[in-house]
Amino acid sequence: MSLIALQGALAALFTDASARERFERDAAGFARAFGLDARESEQIEAMSAGAIASYAATLGRKRRSEAARFLTRTREVAGDEFARTFEAWAARTPAVPGRFRAARDAAAFCDAFCRGGGLSASQVAAVRLDRSEALAACRPAMLRFFRTVLVQQAFGYLTRRA
């Protein structure tokens, strides 16, 4: 086959927990599903599941480190559990592509964290504030500018009317 198929299989192993489970259960079947030839199958099958899991965990840590700057309040709410909770979520959730990857990751984590339950109303509000700020960071600067102008004009209009 080709390097394309091998890299596709590796990308699945690195980013998808269910692919890693399939690989651990049946490495040869996993290789066949990606259309790898005999030599590439050997390459994949010879890889240690532990090393792959460790590398995937590194990706989770990296995603956490990048998203954390949008999650100031959520980190406070989660306390010592933040790293573990985020990385467990990241292992189940593929990263979103694009240049706002970290902000989108942060917003998606906020959703999942709220859905997880066990938070007080004020904690949910704090996490949602992080979420909205993360999503705001994804908007192109021009849209942010026009939004600010509109808000300012609306505020001026209401102030004059009052």
Next chain:
Amino acid sequence: MAAATDGSFLGAGISLRREHVADAFVASESIDLVEILADHYFARDRRTREALRALSERFTVVPHGLDLSLGSADGIERAYLGRLSGVVAAVRPPYWSEHIAFTRAGGRRIGHLAPLPLTHEALDVLCANVARVSAVVESPLILENIACPFDIPHAEMSEAQFLSALVERSGCGLLLDVANLYYNALNRKLDPFAVLAEFPLHGVVQCHLAGGHRAHGEWIDSHAFPVPEAVWQLFDEVARRAPLRAAIVERDENLPAFAELADEAARARAIMRRRVAA
């Protein structure tokens, strides 16, 4: 286009993070150059353009790409390359850098640097992608070795042989991440100095210096700690044997005060100057 290896000594600096931008401008005399993560400057708004202009007016700026995926058999993403090319053109660097890795395959974005199999096919793909990119970006490219705790089995050559062939065929210089070399060697229970001895040091243009940590029985190049003494010793050896133009100190977590990073850059500068003088 001149090769990255042909050029003057640039000195030592830091990989600039937003938390240090103000301090870097205030204490700009303490560093000779800055490396910027090109992906952070892809927005085409006025603020980004002004930031790039201000940086390039004050410093020698070296853009460092993260997600070009030079090793992808899928090829290069034109949109990403266009944005990267725009950043490079805006700061007019002596050279720019990317990783010997793939970050995208089979429709997935990995979100991190994944290792290439050390095979002739992977080398062919990498060289073809480098040629494609070099035809678009008007500045020499240097290529960085990555940290990875494992190898893809059935390699057809060693990492040093792969890098030697890459330098030979692509004409690119190398960005030697000394910490990556060090932690990779430790994770494989190899002598880092023996590994370094095999590397094509004649092609090394710039070094990265950083500190990692050990977790779950494995060394991680986390960029979270000061440069350890062992990495300084390796860097000393590189500076003695390579035509180094610059060294960059990297820190992504546990960000210290700017002055601490500037001190590490000063140590790197002193080592390079001592070697140049000798």
